[in-house]
Amino acid sequence: MSAPEHSTGSELDPANGFENPGLGEHRPRKADIDDKADKKAERQTAALFGISIVGTIIALVAYFTLNDADPGDIAQIRQVNMWIGIGIFLAMIGIGLGAIHWAKTLMRDHEMVEDRHELRSSDEAREGAIQNLKDGVEDSGLGGPKRRSVLKGSLITALAVAPLAVLVPQIGNMGSDWNISKFRHTLWGPGVRLARDPDGALIKAADVTIGSVFHVIPDGLNDLDHHHLISEKAKAVVLLVRLDPADLKVQEGREDWSFDGIVAYSKICTHVGCPVALYEQQTHHLLCPCHQSTFDVSDGCKVVFGPAKRPLPQLPIAVDDEGYIVAQADFDEPIGPSYWDRLKGGDDTTAEEVSH
Numbered sequence: 260m261s262a263p264e265h266s267t268g269s270e271l272d273p274a275n276g277f278e279n280p281g282l283g284e285h286r287p288r289k290a291d292i293d294d295k296a297d298k299k300a301e302r303q304t305a306a307l308f309g310i311s312i313v314g315t316i317i318a319l320v321a322y323f324t325l326n327d328a329d330p331g332d333i334a335q336i337r338q339v340n341m342w343i344g345i346g347i348f349l350a351m352i353g354i355g356l357g358a359i360h361w362a363k364t365l366m367r368d369h370e371m372v373e374d375r376h377e378l379r380s381s382d383e384a385r386e387g388a389i390q391n392l393k394d395g396v397e398d399s400g401l402g403g404p405k406r407r408s409v410l411k412g413s414l415i416t417a418l419a420v421a422p423l424a425v426l427v428p429q430i431g432n433m434g435s436d437w438n439i440s441k442f443r444h445t446l447w448g449p450g451v452r453l454a455r456d457p458d459g460a461l462i463k464a465a466d467v468t469i470g471s472v473f474h475v476i477p478d479g480l481n482d483l484d485h486h487h488l489i490s491e492k493a494k495a496v497v498l499l500v501r502l503d504p505a506d507l508k509v510q511e512g513r514e515d516w517s518f519d520g521i522v523a524y525s526k527i528c529t530h531v532g533c534p535v536a537l538y539e540q541q542t543h544h545l546l547c548p549c550h551q552s553t554f555d556v557s558d559g560c561k562v563v564f565g566p567a568k569r570p571l572p573q574l575p576i577a578v579d580d581e582g583y584i585v586a587q588a589d590f591d592e593p594i595g596p597s598y599w600d601r602l603k604g605g606d607d608t609t610a611e612e613v614s615h
């Protein structure tokens with residue numbers, strides 16, 4: 260690579276037969292000829308790297324605030340998540356803009372020409388490449404006569420701390436006490452009445468007409484304190500549907516889990532846990548809005564389409580002496596997605612059940 264000669268007029272390229280317009284006259288930038296402008300550009304670049312450092316600090320502080328946040332306080336969690344996002348954004352954009360500004364204003368500004376050559380570079384070219392690298396370091400200002408110590412320091416610090424905004428949350432989560440057994444048990448149990456979500460009104464079998472759908476919570480859920488209400492509701496929500504008993508394919512071993520065509524299934528999608536709530540009365544299909552997994556309510560809520568791999572867990576129900584619909588027991592398997600460690604931590608689901 261060599262510095263080109265600047266042409267003032269057209270030249271005929273003998274190889275290609277067209278006129279080579281040549282390079283225009285080189286025009287130095289302000290920072291090339293004015294020491295004040297050079298210093299200003301350096302300060303601006305350092306400030307951008309400084310923004311990156313501040314962004315990293317914001318992300319880390321927000322992350323540690325999140326650890327102390329009340330899990331039931333959704334508004335606070337949203338706000339903290341927003342600050343984590345803002346912090347990471349500033350950390351990344353600061354480095355990016357700083358590097359661009361540095362290249363445009365401070366790195367040496369001269370055109371280079373590289374002639375076409377064989378695919379394998381000659382030994383001289385290879386040595387030249389190494390020399391170019393060295394020149395690049397010098398051009399960048401890191402190895403030149405000017406020390407630019409503030410710039411160097413801010414860049415190195417920004418590069419060193421920026422990964423923390425991403426790594427620290429990952430490392431922090433590795434030690435969390437995540438355990439599938441938390442999903443093994445819900446508020447459902449023998450005799451717990453089914454109530455409407457959200458008002459908690461109890462549901463009689465006579466109220467459920469064919470084709471109707473009820474969003475259901477366990478009776479008593481609304482009496483819990485806010486924190487427990489949120490976490491228990493997230494596990495226990497159920498969809499209650501009544502089909503014509505003639506349309507219902509009763510699953511083997513579940514002959515007494517439904518009542519006169521009334522069936523209840525977990526609303527938590529077995530893909531990644533969105534609430535499944537779109538019921539199509541004609542086809543008896545239940546659709547998850549997140550990634551379109553579709554479950555057949557008339558056939559054990561088996562997956563008929565989409566990325567989910569397991570049917571929705573069924574809640575065994577019956578009707579008590581007063582005509583109210585009650586649960587016979589808790590779900591017989593963990594609700595929600597099929598995590599890889601589904602068999603750990605007190606989960607007694609069999610491997611065969613998981614694979615279905």
Ligand code: FES
Binds near residue numbers: 530531533551552565
């Ligand atoms: S969460 Fe239901 S399909 Fe993905």
